Amino acid sequence: MFFRKKYKITFRPAPLKSWDIYVQSIFQKPIKSLNEQDFNTLNYYKNKFNWASKLDMLSLNYDALVLTNLNEEIIWVNHGFKKMTGYSPNFAIGKKPAFLQGDDTSKLALQEVTRNLKLEKPFTSKLLNYKKDQSHYLCEITIFPLLDHHQKVSHFLALEKEI
Template identity: 30%
Template sequence: MQKLSSAIEQSADPVVITDKDGLIEYVNAAFTRVTGYPPEEAIGQSIALLESSQHPPENLAWMWTLIRQGEVFRGEFVNRRRDGTLYHEERTITPIRDADGQITHYVGTGKDVTERKRMEAELRDLNASLEQRVQERTAQLEDVNHELEAYAYSISHDLRTPLRHIGSFVDLLKRHHEAELPENARRYLKIIRDGAGQMEALIDGLLDFARTGRHELQFQNVNLGTVVQEIIERLDDPAREPPVQWRVHDLPLVQADLVSLRQVFVNLLSNAVKYSRGLDRAPLIEVWATNDRK
């Protein structure tokens, strides 16, 4: 009994024993430390001494019904300390029976979880703040997307007009003078017409991107060799001195989005041509593929 009493008294968590009517008969040192009530002020008082009026009356009535039936109660309370401050407690209340099985007392063991509750509240506030910031950011992005769409429509209109002129005059030139043109001139007209058509496709892609906020990838089998050759024909400038020399190795068939992949190679190869200007010798641009799959 002495060991049991010493263990309860030195427990780090509050322990309180009441009679069957809820009058306090015993409190340990942890109870005093958490609540501020010394034994001489707590013993003889109702356990309602700690009430904070933070709980609905029906909840307390349900607790008493449960323990008077001999059941163990586990729950959380917001209690009031001796100095009036509130604290959160996890409490377990267990009925104590005599030799005849009659309930004579209740023992309550608790744990101060105020700091945990404070951190949970801060986390909820932080999550709410982050959610608000995400909503605000999403609204801003939607506004930007609307502006992008309007801008894309404006640009597409401005770009389509000269493209139509290019295509129309190329068609007129071919229709009325193709027989008079040398082979090189007819090839140049084809390059101009193909370039205008590809530009039209890029404008359509720009509009699609603006409408959806992102380009919808359409995966298909793409022959890289064909894509690269088409781009080289567009970039090849017969008037350039010295002319660019191209060395294209065998390129694989890949699964990719044709529009996006073509744009990648347009950027790469046009930069290669652009930054090779000023050389005193013919620049060599080489394209090859390696398989690095492990």
């Protein structure tokens, strides 16, 4: 004689994990574009250093941004800097952009950049720079002096593009 056992199948939902809640919150927040992040960061520095300069130059096409003080020391670089050069932002901060130059960088081009910085006017120049892996690339640099409320230059912003 066969006895049939009746099994009652019940559905037990899996416990809710924190990841489930987190994933939902990711899709509810709009993801900021890199240009928007750059603008927000520079707007922070604008308020911190009391710049009178507008940040409308960010509408131009660029791969990397480099913010320096008057001593040409890097204060901030955007995420595109690492992508273009291979150097992390933490490595670059506190250094002068000259660490990107090497033996084949034109001395005349460097003199032109120095001369234009002293004129305190926006300018564009091209330099042969070196990446972290020592490969070189031609970089078009557009530099804008940033003025404080006394109309004195307090910082420089370089928009860089690999060409």
